[in-house]
Amino acid sequence: MTCRVVVVDDAEDLREMVAMVLTLRGGGRFEVVGEAGDGAEAVTIAEREKPDLVLMDIAMPVMDGLEAVPLVRGVAPGSTIVMLSGFPARTAEAGALEAGAHAYLEKGGRLAATLVPSLTEIMAARGA
Amino acid sequence: MTSGEGEELDRLRQRLSELEDALAAVADGQVDGLVVGAPGRERVVSVSGVDLPYRVMVERLGDGAATLGRDGTILVANPAFARLVGVEAASLRGWPLTGFVPPEGAPAVLELLEVGVGEVRRSEVDLRVADTTNHVLMSTTGIRVGAEVVVCCAVADVTEHRRVVAQLESERRLAAQRDLRMRTALEVNDTIVQGLVTAEMTLDMGQLERARQLLAATSTRARDLIGELTGDVRPGMLRRVGPATIDDEEDAS
Numbered sequence A: 001m002t003c004r005v006v007v008v009d010d011a012e013d014l015r016e017m018v019a020m021v022l023t024l025r026g027g028g029r030f031e032v033v034g035e036a037g038d039g040a041e042a043v044t045i046a047e048r049e050k051p052d053l054v055l056m057d058i059a060m061p062v063m064d065g066l067e068a069v070p071l072v073r074g075v076a077p078g079s080t081i082v083m084l085s086g087f088p089a090r091t092a093e094a095g096a097l098e099a100g101a102h103a104y105l106e107k108g109g110r111l112a113a114t115l116v117p118s119l120t121e122i123m124a125a126r127g128a
Numbered sequence B: 001m002t003s004g005e006g007e008e009l010d011r012l013r014q015r016l017s018e019l020e021d022a023l024a025a026v027a028d029g030q031v032d033g034l035v036v037g038a039p040g041r042e043r044v045v046s047v048s049g050v051d052l053p054y055r056v057m058v059e060r061l062g063d064g065a066a067t068l069g070r071d072g073t074i075l076v077a078n079p080a081f082a083r084l085v086g087v088e089a090a091s092l093r094g095w096p097l098t099g100f101v102p103p104e105g106a107p108a109v110l111e112l113l114e115v116g117v118g119e120v121r122r123s124e125v126d127l128r129v130a131d132t133t134n135h136v137l138m139s140t141t142g143i144r145v146g147a148e149v150v151v152c153c154a155v156a157d158v159t160e161h162r163r164v165v166a167q168l169e170s171e172r173r174l175a176a177q178r179d180l181r182m183r184t185a186l187e188v189n190d191t192i193v194q195g196l197v198t199a200e201m202t203l204d205m206g207q208l209e210r211a212r213q214l215l216a217a218t219s220t221r222a223r224d225l226i227g228e229l230t231g232d233v234r235p236g237m238l239r240r241v242g243p244a245t246i247d248d249e250e251d252a253s
Helices: A012-025 A039-049 A065-075 A089-099 A111-125 B003-027 B051-060 B079-085 B103-113 B159-204 B208-230
Strands: A003-008 A030-036 A053-056 A080-085 A103-106 B033-036 B043-046 B064-068 B074-077 B120-129 B132-145 B148-157
Touching (some): A012 B159, A039 A065, A053 A065, A080 A111, A111 B159, B079 B120, B103 B132, B159 B208
Antiparallel strands (some): B033 B043, B064 B148
16 A cells, blocks of 8 residues: 655755655655645645655744644644654654654665665554 | 948949840830939920831831941941841941941942932942852931931842842853754754755765765855854964864853
8 A cells, every 4th residue: 555645844855855765766655745845834735635654854944843743643643744854863853752743763874775664664663 | 342332332233224224125115205303393204206116117127227427337227237247236336337348349338328418329239248248239318417417228138139130141141052052053954964965865866966966065055154153264263172062051140
């Protein structure tokens, strides 16, 4: 079954690369159904698409990822929210989980190679 | 000494003791009036005028109050004043006020003592008590008593107020520092981390030319950010002294 994904990040190049990695290396398991450049836009798209997975950056204009998480959960309660951030987990993971995210991934460290296996593992653990 | 002289001495001692008790009672406000005059021509003199409640109020006041000579000699002080300078109220008479003030605070106190009749002066002053310092707001006014001018002095302890103000200021500085650090971290994240991660992913996806462009753009943005952080550079400012660390400012309180 295909996992429908919304990618939320204010860096357009990075958003595009994440979508490309999920599409080309996801083995058909991931389909990117929406992209957003800030937290407020993410809430709108999540409400419309009701995605299985939201990949959410933290530092963004208008509304940051930590503010957006509870709102996304409100409009799309079935979505799994994974934070994907340039901030180290030791400083930002606890706050993200407290806000309602289900998992935290750090950007960097061969992300193109590790993203699909990490997300596959997280979704399996969530029973998706 | 004869037995008669001894009895006379005992009788005088007894009278002196009674007079001392009576004066103490008058001083404590326990006496409403005195009977004076020769036998058959006694008259009652009231000593409980309208100033008695005022005197009791001053004695029980939480703030310090004292009457000083022109030179700062303490003539009379209430218990609250005595507490602020750490001396028994009864033994304060005759002390110079400047004796309780650190040398650097003496000019301000001397200026307060030069207050004119009817004029009011105020200043924050430090009073030294053993190893600690009480910060007080001191008000003075001059009053003419006969040919003399005395200085009435009111003292409010603002030590706690000052401590709270200092603590709030320290917290404000720490909050501003945290805010600056967070904004700097955000800039570094947006400018450098995002660019490097994207370039790395692009390389992993085999798009060499695009990765090269991303790295070039990232290094340019990073250089601009460094320029914004440092501002104009002067000789000696960029001498390396060791790895950079970011410490919280020590609590000033």
